[in-house]
Amino acid sequence: MNAKGWTSPAMASGPGNLTEDGAVDAFRRVSFTALLRRALVRSLSFAGRSSRAELAVTFIAAMTFVPLGSLALMLARVPTGSWSILALNLISMVPFPALLARRLHDHDRSGWLILPALFGFSLWLARAVVSAVEGVDARIALDRWIWPLDWLAIAANIAMIALLVLPGTREDNRFGPNPRNSG
Numbered sequence: 001m002n003a004k005g006w007t008s009p010a011m012a013s014g015p016g017n018l019t020e021d022g023a024v025d026a027f028r029r030v031s032f033t034a035l036l037r038r039a040l041v042r043s044l045s046f047a048g049r050s051s052r053a054e055l056a057v058t059f060i061a062a063m064t065f066v067p068l069g070s071l072a073l074m075l076a077r078v079p080t081g082s083w084s085i086l087a088l089n090l091i092s093m094v095p096f097p098a099l100l101a102r103r104l105h106d107h108d109r110s111g112w113l114i115l116p117a118l119f120g121f122s123l124w125l126a127r128a129v130v131s132a133v134e135g136v137d138a139r140i141a142l143d144r145w146i147w148p149l150d151w152l153a154i155a156a157n158i159a160m161i162a163l164l165v166l167p168g169t170r171e172d173n174r175f176g177p178n179p180r181n182s183g
């Protein structure tokens with residue numbers, strides 16, 4: 001152990017650890033609402049980088065929006081057919097393409113890599129629209145033809161999830177500064 005109180009420079013920037021000048025590094029806490037606000041403000045911006053926390057907060061918000069929106073529609077006595085649920089799902093998905101691209105930027109990868117994941121989304125959307133317009137029997141007939149494409153979508157989505165949950169580059173990259181260092 002050296003005189004500063006820490007054993008390696010890699011530990012110096014951790015929460016509560018001593019920095020090289022001997023000052024205590026304060027743990028930065030960012031609230032759920034601040035992360036959600038940041039994600040919504042940047043929901044159509046493909047520029048820059050986003051942290052895993054921003055992705056998690058947006059995901060949690062989207063997963064609570066659809067059931068709460070459905071409940072609100074039922075309480076308001078609006079017919080909650082497949083079109084209204086489809087609309088709620090589509091509204092909740094608005095921020096995700098740009099957010100996924102910014103997460104890829106955090107790995108110093110091109111945002112164009114979200115296209116294979118959007119392929120899986122387009123399969124879901126095609127099924128939802130066919131169900132809403134033609135009914136379940138037409139959806140089943142469609143599934144008989146497009147089921148092999150589901151395997152491609154599953155592989156693309158697994159690769160995308162792996163990239164999204166892994167930490168990005170620690171230093172600044174060509175897409176901007178590290179989002180964990182900037183508020």
